[in-house]
Amino acid sequence: MDHKAQAAAVQEKDRTQLAPLSDKHWQALIALHRTLLHEHHDFFLASQHPSATPALQRLALEYSMPARMWKHAIHSFLELLRKRLPESLEYMLCFICLAYHIVALLYETVPVFSDTWRECLGDISRYRMAIEDEDMRDREVWAGMGRSWYGEAADENPTVGRLYHLLAILARPYALQQLFFYSRSLACIQPFAGTRDSIMTLLDLVLVERVQRTRMQPILT
Template identity: 40%
Template sequence: MSRMPSASAVIRDFLRNYEMLDRMWRYGIYSPLEILRQSLPGSLVHMLHFIDHVSSTLDRILVFDPALEAILYEQLGDVTRYRMAVDRQDRRHWAGISGYWYRKAADRNPNTGRIQHSLAVLSHSDALQKLFYLTKAFVCVQPLDGRRTIEISFNHWNGLALQRDSMATHFVVAHSVLLTDGSGERLNTLTNDFMSLLPMHIQRPSSRNQHEVYIMSCNIASVLGYGTPVYPHMADLFSKKQSSGTANESSSAMEKEDAIRLTFQILSVLLRYSSFPNAIPGIHISLAFLWRVSFHRSVMESLEATVPWQAVTGFLNSLFSHNTGFSRIQDEKFPIGEYETAPQLPEDFLIWGQVWSQFYYPNNFFKDTSGYGISIDEMDSEEVVRRHRCLWLGVQIAKFGRWITYS
């Protein structure tokens, strides 16, 4: 009725004004699901029937009114997660479907940390991806609330490094120690072990798994102080395009000295192995972060001594070639392609919605989230776009006249 052409504005806005979908979820779906879950295994058959009924109902609403997709995608992901929890035989199948709905929900609600946390819960096979989604959930524009949520998420990782000798394991446990215990000998040991394993990982055959982006995104989250009393202040800073800065900002940032040191030690390794394609996306988002920090001088003052500026300069110089579009990298505007459209890179979607990246992208950059703004089918084409993006960021940082120069 609310979507009939003849309906009045009051009727059309009824669902939104009275939060009917949220109320339907809270009282008509979530509460019965929890009652059924608490009565397992006796209620298993009834729970499966109820999940199937709810899923088909939500699908019909979605078909009838696509404008509600931002809410319905997340609800479909939640319902399918219940199915995943009770259907042990097809757990992986249902996890894939739930992740599909959550990713569509994240495209419609990129600033919502709650959805990123749901994706973290589903990331069982990739520890780096799980840590990425978890940390992103707490540095989104609308972050997930709750220090206890972070601690619970990290608890099962504390002894992991003793069980498996892998780069990813050392990294996630190092972050667990960084967040829960702060500095210490264990953090130094884990960091050194991770740093010794990282070069081999970077040198693997070209991969689309975005591990280097996950790593640097997690590091940036730790620099911002996610899950600590520092974070709300840092989030407030980055919600503005720039700030004049106060002494209080610097002291807040410096509380994360170990995170800062870890972040730029890892960036140094990526820069050292920048001849390998896997390293460049991680360097790209690091440069984007440094550019955004440059607008908050007092925060940059707490980072600048640790940033490997000489290596950054050497990397940027290595990107110049005969087809470098100098007019594009010197322009104040975000670099665009030959069709006056800015192509989207895979890592753009990963940092989209994080509080620090708000002013990096132009308006409507993610208008079409079904794929790239311009199709980038060839790896070489993607590398050209990324190279120009890095050079543009380098030129913009150089314009501050403090850390690097461009002529």
């Protein structure tokens, strides 16, 4: 068993050992993160209001508040929900809807951080796509939304390789398109560090599929 398989086995073991949470506990967590999102929303509206003082207007940038909101109010909880699947599916769907609504609202009302909001909306869309196993049309809709947000972000920030790396992830299962975005990610002024490993993984998968197809072809004599 290679290291990746071992890591997956450990992760699966950890997931099965997690004690289930009660509905009351889940509701409390949802309420907490809903409050965090609304508090951040109110802060951004107040700090970017035309009547706000220059010192107040600088706070969001000085303390990296968009990144803090994503990390503490959204991403950390999404990861908790993901690790608790399928127990947490209903709550994850609910929270994704809430988070997407709040960030979309910030995108409209606080455009000074529109680059961050685009990437956040792309990330939320990607989480929603990843947990859709029943309706493939819905899965593709959310994948399309993620590609759209990441594409807009990349258009505005063509030097950031991370955005092309994310577009490559959503290009699956089209290997050639993935390779194109991975190449863009490496060619940027700010290349994404994990792209080289992703390219090698992609090439390994393509090679395995090619070998399998070759073995299935009839032998001509």
